[in-house]
Amino acid sequence: MNDPKQPPFPPETLRALSDDFARRSPRELLRWGFDTFGDDMVLGTGFGPSGIVLTHLVATLKPDATIFYLDTDLLFPETYALRDRLEERLGVTFTRVTTELSLDEQARRHGPELWRRDPDRCCFLRKVLPLRRFLEGRRAWVTGLRRDQSTARAGVPLLAWEPAYGVVKLNPLAHWTSEDVWSYLQLHDLPYNPLHDRGYPSLGCLPCTAPVPEGADERAGRWAGFDKTECGIHVPSHQAA
Ligand code: SF4
Numbered sequence: 001m002n003d004p005k006q007p008p009f010p011p012e013t014l015r016a017l018s019d020d021f022a023r024r025s026p027r028e029l030l031r032w033g034f035d036t037f038g039d040d041m042v043l044g045t046g047f048g049p050s051g052i053v054l055t056h057l058v059a060t061l062k063p064d065a066t067i068f069y070l071d072t073d074l075l076f077p078e079t080y081a082l083r084d085r086l087e088e089r090l091g092v093t094f095t096r097v098t099t100e101l102s103l104d105e106q107a108r109r110h111g112p113e114l115w116r117r118d119p120d121r122c123c124f125l126r127k128v129l130p131l132r133r134f135l136e137g138r139r140a141w142v143t144g145l146r147r148d149q150s151t152a153r154a155g156v157p158l159l160a161w162e163p164a165y166g167v168v169k170l171n172p173l174a175h176w177t178s179e180d181v182w183s184y185l186q187l188h189d190l191p192y193n194p195l196h197d198r199g200y201p202s203l204g205c206l207p208c209t210a211p212v213p214e215g216a217d218e219r220a221g222r223w224a225g226f227d228k229t230e231c232g233i234h235v236p237s238h239q240a241a
Pocket of ligand 1: 074114124127208
């Protein structure tokens with residue numbers, strides 16, 4: 001087995017693969033990923049529309065694959081309910097990845113409602129660190145990133161080495177549009193978060209997600225009032241992309 005902290009392919013090979021898979025279906029990239037990395041490839045989802053598409057694809061390709069979500073203990077009740085519906089509907093079991101730092105302990109150490117004062121620190125504690133630990137020893141991470149989600153994501157490749165976690169990152173829907181995703185959900189009659197019909201195109205933690213006006217970036221309601229558009233788990237690959 002390759003050293004999980006070393007790129008398994010030279011950068012030019014990954015770039016060529018990324019260009020090639022941009023002309024093929026997300027299913028083909030996922031199949032290549034499972035053939036290449038086996039059980040060491042994991043899908044992460046926040047139960048957004050893209051994540052539901054990928055969960056559906058993975059459930060048909062490799063039903064025993066690891067599909068995880070980052071549980072900050074601050075997700076919307078509707079998100080937890082959707083998780084349960086998807087498990088029932090698709091026959092998958094989501095792996096909960098979380099911090100050992102309880103909300104009470106976080107408040108004791110960093111003050112109450114850290115997300116109101118220092119959301120970068122809060123995201124680092126509740127998302128980045130648990131993800132870093134979870135991806136140790138894995139070789140590939142599948143995400144639902146899409147180029148049309150925000151200007152910050154406009155350069156997302158389909159495949160890239162992610163040095164911050166020592167894994168190959170696969171973004172099979174990078175070149176899909178929001179319309180592509182919603183058409184897929186409709187075609188397969190898949191459940192989705194009812195809050196998307198109430199002005200929340202992108203959902204994260206409850207205290208940091210607001211509804212967005214029509215026509216705004218899909219992620220404009222995340223950390224409204226702060227100069228922050230990403231939680232930090234994806235930033236390194238964007239900047240490298
Ligand atoms: S999205 Fe908000 S509440 Fe959730 S981890 Fe980040 S700062 Fe904390």
